[in-house]
Amino acid sequence: MAEKAIVLMKQFVAIASATLWNLLIY
Known part of the structure; x- marks a missing residue:
């Protein structure tokens, strides 16, 4: 569960x- 949250x-x-x-560029 924690790993999925980190990826998100x-x-x-x-x-x-x-x-x-x-x-910033435009």
């Missing part, structure tokens, strides 16, 4: 980071 967190952080970079 990493995916969420990755998506958030990509979104922030796109906002």
Whole structure:
């Protein structure tokens, strides 16, 4: 259960980071 939560967190952080970079670039 904990491992699944960690994976979801990493995916969420990755998506958030990509979104922030796109906002900064444009």
